[in-house]
Amino acid sequence: MPNSDFDQQIDRSGTYSLKYDARKRLFGREDAIPLWVADMDFAAPEAVTKALTTRAQHPLYGYSEYPQALYEATQAWFLHRHQWQIESEHILICPGVVPSLHASIMALTEKHDQVIAQPPVYFPFFSAVTETQRELVLNPLRLVDDYYQINFEQLAKQAAAGAKMLLLCSPHNPAGRVWSESELHTLLDIARQYQLIIISDEIHADLVFTGQKHIPLAKLAEDVPVITAVSASKTFNIAGLGMSMLIVPNAEHKKAIEAVFNSWHVSAANPFSIEATIAAYREGEQWLDDLMVYLQQTYQWVRQYFAEHLPAIRVLPLQSTYLLWLDCHALQLDDKQLRTFFVQQAGVAMNPGIMFGDAGSGFMRMNIASPRAIIEQACQQIVQAWKNMG
């Protein structure tokens, strides 16, 4: 029996929630059911709230430093959940994964160097490359029998042609692919052969469904310089607090990335994110296990519901994350019409797949991390709106 009540509907108004309060601005409708940006409508683990409350009651919120307890809680979590032994001197604590991607690109490549991303993928991967004046090289994933696969032949050619870095999303957002050990080995072989640096964004590592196993790329990497981004933020729904870690085994790389962060003067520790991360990693495990059961049931419900009521929306199998990928090609709407249909007719605010690159055209990304009743309501509105169109 889960200890947490994921069915509980918590009013987020008045909390400056991006997911809720930006609806009017971004979707033109403040009453659309918000199933877009990747945070959850669930209360964080009780231990996190308790740790934050206790800290807030101490009325001094000045500059802080990262305590040993934060490193230890992080190391213990990854050892226990992922059988990955992280050395504390490899950990670089950062204010978020996206800034870490920017900092790593700036530190380890030169302007105009080629950096590879594999769309459809979390769109800041593109801007992290272009905004740092590097050249974005795309190696689109291939959809084979409902599962995305990496085009290794093309990746090897791009690396052979001089690309310096690959931005890997593992597990992959959107669609939640959990890369297998053999796929990760193939990636590492290519990286080894062509001196490709891999930044592995593993922010979704903990959100993996039963029967799947996330393997940290760095565990297999040996001599390949893999840099891993991790965070408690998605796992425990504390993304607003802004903390992540880079795991950088190569000392020169770590020094270079740290120098970029220092040049931005953003290295000051936030006392609340420290408390939340320690509490989550130390005491959040049962909450996470319960969450994954709930999310898996919601995913199965959505898949079944569309199969029965609107099979033109094909729900791709989800191995991890709460970011469902809906194949809407059979609706025969272009990307603009798709967005209009879902927002205006159905009243559901989701991310259009095209945001994740051309490979996402014809798809929508649905965030299912809300109480089941909300997800059911959204799916029913979609089906009803489609009927009304007919």
Ligand SMILES: Cc1ncc(COP(=O)(O)O)c(C=O)c1O
């Ligand atoms: C793959 C991936 N990386 C990074 C982030 C955001 O990380 P942060 O908020 O720490 O910058 C997200 C959020 O959705 C994500 O899906």
